[in-house]
Amino acid sequence: MTAPLVTLVPPPKIETPFRRLVSEFMESPLAVVGLVVLTIILLVAIFAPLISPQNPYDLAKLDILDSRLQPGSKSMDGMTFWLGTDGQGRDMLSGIFYGLRTSLAVGVFSGICAMMVGMAAGLAAAYFGGRVETLIMRLVDLQLSFPTILIALILLAVLGQGIGKIILALVIVQWAYYARTIRGTALVERRREYVEAAVCLGLSKPRIIFGHILPNCMPPMIVIGTVQVASAIALEATLSFLGIGLPITEPSLGLLIANGFEYLLSGKYWISFFPGIALLVTIVSINLVGDQLRDVLNPRLRK
Amino acid sequence: MTVFMVRRLMQSVVVLLVMSVIVFLGVFAIGNPVDILISPDADQMERERAIKALGLDLPIWEQYFVFLANAARGDLGRSFVFNEPALRLIFERMPATLELAGTAVVMSLVIGIPLGLYAGLRPQAATSKGIMAGSIVGFSLPTFWQGLMLIMVFAVMLGWLPSTGRGQVATFLGIKSSLFTSDGLAHVILPAFNLALGNAALIIRLTRAGVRESLLQDYVKFARAKGLSNQRVVGVHVFKNILIPLVTVIGLEIGGLIAFAVVTESIFAWPGMGKLIIDSINQLDRPVMVAYLMMIVLLFIAINLVVDILYSAIDPRVRLQDVKG
Amino acid sequence: MTATLEVRDLRTHFFTRGGVVKAVDGVSFEIGKGQILGLVGESGSGKSITGFSILGLVDPPGRIVEGEILLKGESLVGLPEDRLRSVRGNRIAMIFQDPMMTLNPVLRIDTQMIEAVQAHHDVSRDDARARARDALGRVGIPSPEERLSAYPHQFSGGMRQRVAIAIALLNNPELISADEPTTALDVTIQGQILYEVQKLCRETGTSLIWITHDLSVVAGLADKVCVMYAGKLVESGSVDEVLDRPLHPYTKGLIGSVPSRNKRGRPLAQIPGMTPSLLNLPDGCPFADRCQRVQGDCRVALPPMVEYLPGRFARCIHPHLEAAA
Numbered sequence: 001m002t003a004p005l006v007t008l009v010p011p012p013k014i015e016t017p018f019r020r021l022v023s024e025f026m027e028s029p030l031a032v033v034g035l036v037v038l039t040i041i042l043l044v045a046i047f048a049p050l051i052s053p054q055n056p057y058d059l060a061k062l063d064i065l066d067s068r069l070q071p072g073s074k075s076m077d078g079m080t081f082w083l084g085t086d087g088q089g090r091d092m093l094s095g096i097f098y099g100l101r102t103s104l105a106v107g108v109f110s111g112i113c114a115m116m117v118g119m120a121a122g123l124a125a126a127y128f129g130g131r132v133e134t135l136i137m138r139l140v141d142l143q144l145s146f147p148t149i150l151i152a153l154i155l156l157a158v159l160g161q162g163i164g165k166i167i168l169a170l171v172i173v174q175w176a177y178y179a180r181t182i183r184g185t186a187l188v189e190r191r192r193e194y195v196e197a198a199v200c201l202g203l204s205k206p207r208i209i210f211g212h213i214l215p216n217c218m219p220p221m222i223v224i225g226t227v228q229v230a231s232a233i234a235l236e237a238t239l240s241f242l243g244i245g246l247p248i249t250e251p252s253l254g255l256l257i258a259n260g261f262e263y264l265l266s267g268k269y270w271i272s273f274f275p276g277i278a279l280l281v282t283i284v285s286i287n288l289v290g291d292q293l294r295d296v297l298n299p300r301l302r303k
Numbered sequence: 304m305t306v307f308m309v310r311r312l313m314q315s316v317v318v319l320l321v322m323s324v325i326v327f328l329g330v331f332a333i334g335n336p337v338d339i340l341i342s343p344d345a346d347q348m349e350r351e352r353a354i355k356a357l358g359l360d361l362p363i364w365e366q367y368f369v370f371l372a373n374a375a376r377g378d379l380g381r382s383f384v385f386n387e388p389a390l391r392l393i394f395e396r397m398p399a400t401l402e403l404a405g406t407a408v409v410m411s412l413v414i415g416i417p418l419g420l421y422a423g424l425r426p427q428a429a430t431s432k433g434i435m436a437g438s439i440v441g442f443s444l445p446t447f448w449q450g451l452m453l454i455m456v457f458a459v460m461l462g463w464l465p466s467t468g469r470g471q472v473a474t475f476l477g478i479k480s481s482l483f484t485s486d487g488l489a490h491v492i493l494p495a496f497n498l499a500l501g502n503a504a505l506i507i508r509l510t511r512a513g514v515r516e517s518l519l520q521d522y523v524k525f526a527r528a529k530g531l532s533n534q535r536v537v538g539v540h541v542f543k544n545i546l547i548p549l550v551t552v553i554g555l556e557i558g559g560l561i562a563f564a565v566v567t568e569s570i571f572a573w574p575g576m577g578k579l580i581i582d583s584i585n586q587l588d589r590p591v592m593v594a595y596l597m598m599i600v601l602l603f604i605a606i607n608l609v610v611d612i613l614y615s616a617i618d619p620r621v622r623l624q625d626v627k628g
Numbered sequence: 629m630t631a632t633l634e635v636r637d638l639r640t641h642f643f644t645r646g647g648v649v650k651a652v653d654g655v656s657f658e659i660g661k662g663q664i665l666g667l668v669g670e671s672g673s674g675k676s677i678t679g680f681s682i683l684g685l686v687d688p689p690g691r692i693v694e695g696e697i698l699l700k701g702e703s704l705v706g707l708p709e710d711r712l713r714s715v716r717g718n719r720i721a722m723i724f725q726d727p728m729m730t731l732n733p734v735l736r737i738d739t740q741m742i743e744a745v746q747a748h749h750d751v752s753r754d755d756a757r758a759r760a761r762d763a764l765g766r767v768g769i770p771s772p773e774e775r776l777s778a779y780p781h782q783f784s785g786g787m788r789q790r791v792a793i794a795i796a797l798l799n800n801p802e803l804i805s806a807d808e809p810t811t812a813l814d815v816t817i818q819g820q821i822l823y824e825v826q827k828l829c830r831e832t833g834t835s836l837i838w839i840t841h842d843l844s845v846v847a848g849l850a851d852k853v854c855v856m857y858a859g860k861l862v863e864s865g866s867v868d869e870v871l872d873r874p875l876h877p878y879t880k881g882l883i884g885s886v887p888s889r890n891k892r893g894r895p896l897a898q899i900p901g902m903t904p905s906l907l908n909l910p911d912g913c914p915f916a917d918r919c920q921r922v923q924g925d926c927r928v929a930l931p932p933m934v935e936y937l938p939g940r941f942a943r944c945i946h947p948h949l950e951a952a953a
Contacts, residue, residue, distance in 0.1 A: 030436060142318065145555075147562035154326075157584045157592065203347060234445045238566055241447045242581060255614055257448055261570075269455055276448035283443040521729035526725075528683055529744040529795065530717030539743070543734045618734055619779040 024296045034288025041282050045101040052094035053080075057251065071270050084270040086259055092270060096278045099253040102246065103279070106163065108234035110170035114232075115225055117171060118178025124187035125179070127209060137183065140176040148235055149171045156244045163250050166239065170232050181224050185217040192216075219297035226290030230283045237279055253279045311611075315604045316383030323374065324598045326593055327367050379597065380590030386584070389594035397598070399469055400575030402480050402557060402561040403498060404569070406491055407555065410499035411506055416501075416549075419510025426515060434507060439620065441504030446563055450570040457493060464493050467572040494571040499565060502556050509544045509552055513545030520544075547618050558603050630701040631658040632835040633682070633720075633803050640674075640681045640697035649906045651677040651690065653859040656933075657946035659803070659852070664829060664836045666846030666867065668882070675839045676820055678724075678856070679805045680836075683720055684712040700802065717749040721796035723806040727788035727813075731780035737791060738776040745799050763794040769822055781913050787816035793821070797828060804829070804835045810845065822849055843886055845869055855879050858914035860934065865940040877919045877947070913944070921946050927928035 026032055042053065071084040073090075083092035122139075125133040143151065155169040182183050189195065192212060212218030239245030248255065253275045260271030352387060354360050361369070373379070379389045381512025418438075422431040458466035469481045470490030517523060518541065526540045565577035573576070583591040634887060640652040652674040659665045669675040680686050682697055683705065697704040699719060704712065716722075724730040741760035742753060749756075757776065764772035767790040770799070780788060791807055796804050801912060806825070810818040826849055829836050838850055846853050853870050855863040855878065863876040874880040884897030901918040902909075912927035919926070923946060933941045936949060 069509050074408070122304060138570065142321070145558070146599075147559040147605065149565060150562040150599065152585065153580070154592075154596065174623075230443065237445050241445075242566065242569060244584060254445075254447075257451065261451060264451055264455055267459060272448070272451050273455075276445070276452065279445055279448060280443060283445070284440055287439050287443050291335075297471075435808070468763075521724055522732040523727060524685060524731040525722070525724055525792070526732065526740075527685060528716055528722040530713050530715070530747045531743060532747065534712065535747070536741060539739075540732050540735070544732070620733060620781050 004019055025292055027294045028295075029158065031288050031292030034285040034292075037281060038285040038289060041100060041285065042104065044097055045104045048097040048101045052091075054091040054094040056090045056094040057082045057249075062126060071274075080126050083274045085257070086271045090243035092256075092274050092285070095251065095256055096275050099256050099275055099276060100282065102163075102252040103233050103236060103251055103254075104282070106167060106170070106246075106252065107229050110167045110232050111225060111229040112172065113167070114171045114174035115178050115221065118175040119182050119221070121175065121193055122179035123186060123209065123214070125183045126190065127205075133183075136179065140180050142258065143176045144180065147188055148231070148240065152232045152235060153244070155240060157263055161244065161247045163246060166236060166245050169239075170236065172230050173235070174232060177224055177228060181220050182217050185220050186213050188211045223251075223290060223294045226286055226293060230286040232288065233279070233281055235287075311608060315608075318604060319597075319600060321397050323371060324367070326596045327370055362548055364438035374597065379594040382583075382588050382591045384586050384588045384591075389590040390598075392591060393594045395597050396574060396579050398480065400561060400564050400568070400571060400577060403483060403491065403495055403564055403573060403575060404557060405442065406482070406495035407502065407560050408557060410495055411502035411556075412553070414503040415501070415506025416510055417505040420514060420537070420542075422507065423511035423514025423518070426511075431511075435511070438507040440505040441507075442501045444500065446501060446566045447570060449500060450494075450567055453493050453497055454570070465490050466493060467575055494567050494573050497571070498567045501563075503558065505552065505556065506549070509548055510545060513548055514541055517541040543617070545615065546602060550617060551610060551611050554606055554613070555590045558606055560601065561599070591600065630698075632661050632663070632700060633700040633837075633936065634658040634696070634701075635678075635682070636696040636698070638678065638681060638697065639693050640677050640686055640690055641887075642812055643689040643691050644689055647907050650776040650859050650909070655852050655854075655856065655859075655861050657852075657861070657864060659835045659837065661802075661835060662828070662833045663852065664838060664850045666850035667837055667839045667856065668841065668843060668853060669848055670903050672906070673856040674859040674906075674908055675802060675856050676807050676842075679722065679807050679837065680838050682805055683716050684720060685716075685722075695857075699748060708840060710916040714748065717796075717801075718799045719801055720803045720805060721799070723789070723792050723804060723809045724798050725808040725811055727785050727792055727809075732789055732794050733780055734908075736776075737778055737783075737929055738779065741776070741791075741798060743796055744795050745749075748799050756765075759798060760794070763798050764791065766797065767791075767794045768820075769794070775876065781877060786813050787885055789813060789821060789826070793825065793828075793949045797832075800832060801811040801834060803835045803837070805839070806868075807839045810840070811840070811842070817846075825849075844873070854861075855882070859906055860914065860930075860943060861941075862915070862944070863940075863942045864933075865937075869937075873948075874936060876915075876923050876938060876949065878915050879942075889943055 009047060055285065083096070084099070085091055086095065091175065121239070122135050125136040151173050152169050155172060159165040160168065186209075195208060198212050203211075236245055236252060237257070238255030240252050241258045245254060246252050256275035257272045257279070260268070260275070264272050377390060379385060382389050382392055385392060412511060418434050422434045425431050454466040457464045469487065469488040471484040472481045481491055514537075523536060523540055526536045531540075562577075564573075564575055565581060567573065568575045568577035569581050576598075579591065580595045582588070583595070631805055635658070636656050638652055639650070642649040642651055655674070655678055657665060657667075667675045667678065677686065677690070680706070681692055684692075684707070686692065692705055695705065699715065704715065707715075710742060731737070735949045738757055738760060741763070742756040745751060745756035745759050746753075751759075761776060762773045764775060769775055769787065769790055775783075778860065780791075789812075792809070796806075809825075810821050813821065822845065825836070828834070838846065840846060850867045852860055853864065853867045855870070855876065857878050862869060863874065863879045870879065874883055878899070881897065881899040885899060904917065905916055910916075910927065913922075913931055914928060916922045916926045925945060931943050931945045933943050935941050936947055
């Protein structure tokens with residue numbers, strides 16, 4: 001009997017980069033929990049009007065007699081307030097669902113806008129170089145040397161309140177992070193051999209920038225993006241809490257918490273406590289996901 | 304060194320000028336100061352007299368130079384609310400803020416560095432994973448809500464610590480501070496901890512990342528191959544390398560702490576600059592806002608300078624001439 | 629007389645997510661006093677891991693699973709960490725590949741040398757410093773006293789490698805394990821370093837393991853040579869005999885791949901294919917897929933090391949013996 005030269009082996013699973021990322025991501029149970037929780041929160045925010053027990057901003061539905069009820073109390077017309085009610089008799093659970101909707105919308109939308117502005121500015125700096133680069137990067141440096149909250153405070157003091165204005169303020173606060181990161185990565189990537197190879201092949205400049213350099217800059221952008229959305233949500237809540245963010249008509253989680261501040265000292269904890277938990281869980285789950293993404297996407301820590 | 308200092312000072316002046324333009328435009332030019340500075344009941348004659356007195360009839364660039372000339376003499380206007388020079392108000396409140404921020408920095412280092420070292424050296428240990436999860440919560444916690452919860456637990460429920468004000472202040476070596484009295488110390492604990500927590504989380508993560516990165520380096524393996532003890536490898540070879548990012552971030556964060564003191568001071572009724580600025584924004588007290596912003600800019604320039612000097616002391620590869628502002 | 633170092637059937641495996649990587653899988657050799665052993669192989673053949681295994685510096689998930697490492701007859705495998713530490717840098721020293729990475733960038737040269745002395749000898753700082761200065765002088769660094777207070781970035785690559793060699797020599801070790809120490813250097817510098825090391829070993833009677841992928845380096849330097857492939861030793865013997873009359877087809881291929889002057893114009897011989905993944909080595913000879921002399925029986929079982937000629941071992945069942953006839 002001769003030994004067969006070719007043995008039949010089941011074809012190995014092809015490890016595409018994406019599949020590897022997914023499997024490495026799954027290695028951290030915390031990150032997976034974060035992703036699941038985040039998905040649930042997103043669904044809650046999107047379908048808030050459908051799943052809320054009450055429309056918390058329909059003043060006709062609110063009854064002042066229901067105000068400041070403890071979690072689990074029943075309303076005058078028999079509805080259960082699982083998380084209690086606030087000073088106006090508003091169901092906290094519904095308030096939180098609607099608040100999540102506002103907070104997430106503001107955070108994600110401003111994050112996307114800031115990423116666009118930042119990417120355009122950062123790529124422009126890396127592409128044009130010279131004066132343009134100096135101007136953009138000086139602006140970035142100047143802005144980054146000031147804490148976000150300070151810039152936001154000034155902007156809102158000047159601009160006034162309103163949902164559009166707070167988004168504008170958040171974009172102005174955040175664009176510099178994206179710009180700095182993408183310029184840094186683009187400059188590194190530009191010196192890589194594959195770019196030289198593309199240049200030698202005679203590819204056009206835009207093709208090299210958008211087809212070759214930009215995709216390689218995306219991993220850090222994704223990581224920055226998650227962190228920035230989380231911090232945008234926190235910042236918006238903080239500003240609303242301080243009374244200079246969203247107006248009363250657009251109630252976010254920050255406003256709900258601020259409303260509860262005055263009742264806190266008399267032991268009515270739930271008005272501030274539950275919206276805060278919702279805010280915390282949202283931010284933590286985004287950060288958990290972002291944290292694992294950072295480890296997975298960082299080639300330096302790869303085993 | 305001298306060349307570096309001169310260049311840095313010139314850069315600082317430029318930054319100050321740029322900021323003064325931004326602040327001036329932002330605070331004075333957008334919106335109509337006339338409406339705010341002059342009582343709406345005033346008749347046309349009074350209005351015009353007031354506009355003339357305030358120099359609001361001049362072209363905008365002339366207004367700016369008037370503002371600049373006054374600022375150079377230390378006159379940033381009088382507060383509408385307190386009817387006092389704005390700068391003096393800021394200086395009165397500044398020590399309280401610096402005291403709060405300073406205590407918070409020390410707290411965050413004491414908490415952050417040991418935990419970060421531990422998590423970096425034993426990345427697989429359950430404790431380390433706990434520390435890292437805790438640090439994610441730590442920096443995800445919105446400062447204002449975390450402050451409310453601290454008040455709820457330690458002041459309302461347990462009644463251990465006071466939650467408002469600065470407490471008793473004593474003077475020692477010419478410095479007035481609440482850190483010198485036990486009552487003052489009790490008052491500073493909650494707000495400082497509130498301010499420190501997010502920072503401590505950041506320092507934990509930074510230290511851990513630095514340790515992990517360092518441990519992969521050849522010089523660590525070479526140090527071990529020399530037969531050095533673990534304490535020496537970690538304490539000298541690894542630690543000195545992670546000091547560099549730490550100093551930078553701590554420097555940046557001191558500025559952040561002073562800014563975020565705005566939130567903490569509002570919640571704990573701490574009589575510092577941050578509370579003053581929030582009140583001023585709510586009352587449209589523009590001279591105070593300007594004075595606060597210009598002081599903050601100065602403070603930041605000073606901090607950045609100190610960080611750069613520290614940097615060159617730690618990292619021999621950086622010579623001061625090479626540092627860009 | 630016992631050999632300075634004897635390695636018997638060493639196996640160092642890495643337990644990774646994807647499976648067990650047998651980086652070193654059955655390596656045996658011995659080195660006498662003052663001898664120089666060349667350990668040759670391609671990247672990934674396990675030669676560096678062999679070097680680290682000797683010092684007990686294999687990082688998790690790797691560990692020594694089997695085998696003996698005897699230093700003057702004293703076993704090193706399984707020694708507690710503090711006993712191993714007293715061997716490292718003292719009785720066995722190591723030199724690494726990239727001199728840019730092995731010295732800690734933020735510590736001065738004297739700090740890094742003095743700590744290496746003081747880790748093993750209870751001497752004063754001044755005495756340790758004096759020893760460091762002498763060591764720098766011995767490796768041909770001009771004005772050693774001044775260079776002691778310099779930082780690594782102030783040295784060129786070749787000078788840094790001299791410093792690393794000086795550190796290795798500090799405690800007069802019985803054995804130095806040098807892991808491709810000249811690969812990162814210019815050819816002329818490489819020659820100087822080779823000359824210095826050879827001279828120093830002859831003078832002090834220090835034995836040397838020279839780990840390299842470069843056969844031409846071994847030819848001029850070593851007394852004995854061991855060739856590694858896929859974690860296993862495939863051939864060993866005295867350097868002249870192995871180079872003149874390789875038994876294993878892999879060794880022959882390696883020799884053929886070295887460009888040489890007198891073969892100009894003729895196409896360079898090459899070994900087709902790549903080193904196999906250590907994760908799933910097939911049964912039989914690991915070189916079979918790339919071997920021109922492969923026959924059916926090569927794939928059945930791993931060939932044993934056989935002494936075909938006096939002192940000449942090869943792991944091959946169809947060795948190049950005909951050339952010997």
